[in-house]
Amino acid sequence: MLLDVILCGMILAVALAAVSGLGVFRAVVFFVVHGVLVSMAWLRLDAVDVALAEAAIGAGLTGVLLLSAVARLERLAGGGAWRQRVNVLPAGLAAAGVTGALMWAFLGLPQPAGLGAEVAAALPRAGVENPVTAVLLNFRGWDTLLESVVLLAALVGVWALTADDDWGARAGVAQHAAPGGVLEGFGRVLPPLGLMVGVYLVWAGAAGPGGAFQGGTVLAAVALLLAMAGLAPAPRVGAPALRLALVAGPAVFLGVGVAGLAWGGFLRLPPDIAKPLILTIEAALTLSIAVTLALLVLGRPEPGDGA
Amino acid sequence: MIGWLTFVAVGLLLSLAGALWRVWRGPAQADRMMAAQLVGTGGVGVVMVLAALGDWAALDVALVLALLAAFAAVAFVKANSADGAGDPEERAPDTALLQPRAGREGDTDRGGDEGRSGAGGAAP
Amino acid sequence: MIDALDGIDGLRDAASMALTGLGLAFFVAGTLGLVRFPDSFSRLHALTKADNLGLGFLALGLALQADHWGQVLRLALIWGLALIAAGIAAQLVARAALAEAARRRR
Numbered sequence: 001m002l003l004d005v006i007l008c009g010m011i012l013a014v015a016l017a018a019v020s021g022l023g024v025f026r027a028v029v030f031f032v033v034h035g036v037l038v039s040m041a042w043l044r045l046d047a048v049d050v051a052l053a054e055a056a057i058g059a060g061l062t063g064v065l066l067l068s069a070v071a072r073l074e075r076l077a078g079g080g081a082w083r084q085r086v087n088v089l090p091a092g093l094a095a096a097g098v099t100g101a102l103m104w105a106f107l108g109l110p111q112p113a114g115l116g117a118e119v120a121a122a123l124p125r126a127g128v129e130n131p132v133t134a135v136l137l138n139f140r141g142w143d144t145l146l147e148s149v150v151l152l153a154a155l156v157g158v159w160a161l162t163a164d165d166d167w168g169a170r171a172g173v174a175q176h177a178a179p180g181g182v183l184e185g186f187g188r189v190l191p192p193l194g195l196m197v198g199v200y201l202v203w204a205g206a207a208g209p210g211g212a213f214q215g216g217t218v219l220a221a222v223a224l225l226l227a228m229a230g231l232a233p234a235p236r237v238g239a240p241a242l243r244l245a246l247v248a249g250p251a252v253f254l255g256v257g258v259a260g261l262a263w264g265g266f267l268r269l270p271p272d273i274a275k276p277l278i279l280t281i282e283a284a285l286t287l288s289i290a291v292t293l294a295l296l297v298l299g300r301p302e303p304g305d306g307a
Numbered sequence: 308m309i310g311w312l313t314f315v316a317v318g319l320l321l322s323l324a325g326a327l328w329r330v331w332r333g334p335a336q337a338d339r340m341m342a343a344q345l346v347g348t349g350g351v352g353v354v355m356v357l358a359a360l361g362d363w364a365a366l367d368v369a370l371v372l373a374l375l376a377a378f379a380a381v382a383f384v385k386a387n388s389a390d391g392a393g394d395p396e397e398r399a400p401d402t403a404l405l406q407p408r409a410g411r412e413g414d415t416d417r418g419g420d421e422g423r424s425g426a427g428g429a430a431p
Numbered sequence: 432m433i434d435a436l437d438g439i440d441g442l443r444d445a446a447s448m449a450l451t452g453l454g455l456a457f458f459v460a461g462t463l464g465l466v467r468f469p470d471s472f473s474r475l476h477a478l479t480k481a482d483n484l485g486l487g488f489l490a491l492g493l494a495l496q497a498d499h500w501g502q503v504l505r506l507a508l509i510w511g512l513a514l515i516a517a518g519i520a521a522q523l524v525a526r527a528a529l530a531e532a533a534r535r536r537r
């Protein structure tokens with residue numbers, strides 16, 4: 001109990017520090033710290049799956065993305081010039097309004113009974129033992145399918161910002177590191193371990209916490225490290241193999257869903273073969289999520305910017 | 308044992324709160340980054356203790372946190388290299404800064420130079 | 432807690448408490464160093480002690496409480512990964528701190 005009170009207090013303090021507007025770099029570091037603390041909070045709520053996702057996304061990938069963004073802003077504007085004072089009053093009022101409306105809506109809701117009992121009753125027909133994976137890929141496959149399409153759409157949005165002349169080049173700026181240096185060494189040591197952990201998380205997702213999203217995020221981080229250590233160049237955005245990897249997840253998911261029409265409805269999985277179907281979808285989704293997230297962090301192709 | 312482990316988890320959290328002060332205070336970006344690194348490792352520790360207290364499946368969260376612990380630091384140093392895509396090791400270090408007591412003033416924070424970079428950087 | 436200290440389980444718990452307590456002590460020491468030390472490089476020095484030793488003792492103490500070898504293996508892997516991360520981050524951040532200090536002096 002004391003533990004939870006301290007944790008909640010720290011989360012609130014860190015969140016306040018992150019939005020209090022005294023320096024963008026400090027705000028970003030607080031955001032990274034916030035991810036670590038929130039993932040602990042999810043653990044205290046017995047939501048290990050969400051804690052895993054928060055640890056990988058909040059404390060991992062978004063930190064990389066935001067830290068690069070801050071440094072880029074400073075470089076672009078020669079330091080400091082872009083730090084214009086925005087009027088905080090309207091922004092603060094809008095945020096407070098949204099928070100108030102959400103609280104009002106939340107408190108007005110009838111006491112939720114939860115779907116735990118129904119999921120537990122249907123679990124034997126799901127093909128997997130982890131109720132979270134059962135909901136995500138079987139009972140509520142729609143949401144997951146559309147989420148995978150949203151990720152793809154986000155990447156298309158980032159790529160749409162590419163300058164005409166740069167189209168077809170390698171994603172992001174040209175990364176390099178000192179040959180034989182610490183960073184390059186890290187890029188050689190970590191990927192085998194990261195690959196193992198990522199694949200393990202996907203596999204473990206069938207029976208316990210884990211799954212395509214958590215595993216895919218870890219794999220994306222591994223791919224990013226290879227690129228950042230200058231060991232593997234980012235792929236060209238026009239490469240057919242890359243395009244295939246990007247759409248594999250949504251395509252396989254959609255294909256299985258359409259095939260379900262023969263069985264009884266869109267996205268219905270026959271209980272007998274539900275497990276192999278779910279594992280197939282998860283494998284394809286993992287690949288697509290990993291590649292999409294890594295490319296989202298790398299950004300649009302900018303071959304000339306690196307010099 | 309449960310009482311003791313809860314005590315350890317609370318102690319670790321309070322120790323992380325101390326590190327948060329350093330994230331706030333800085334003054335150098337590197338200081339904030341280091342403090343975040345300590346919060347990350349301490350977070351791994353807390354998650355491990357929570358796993359022993361309740362669900363051992365939580366160890367996987369600690370595994371992911373530990374695996375990605377250095378990523379923020381890597382992104383930070385890369386973003387701060389000359390062209391934003393390099394590595395601090397590509398440039399020879401300014402060894403004059405490593406001399407004992409010479410030229411350290413630019414890096415200390417005793418003067419309370421929060422937010423004013425270079426305020427304490429008088430020539431030695 | 433104390434009356435449980437009999438037999439092999441009691442011994443195991445006592446060792447576990449001693450090791451996790453030592454780990455906690457290293458974390459507190461690391462934080463104190465991070466808060467109190469005067470410049471970036473000495474603070475970095477304090478930080479890596481907490482990372483390496485604190486987490487190591489914690490993992491060792493908790494491994495005694497594990498009820499499956501897979502958990503011990505995971506604890507060892509977590510500590511190994513944290514060691515690598517701490518070493519790499521310390522090296523890189525020290526370089527960056529040096530560069531930042533040089534920029535400030537200019």
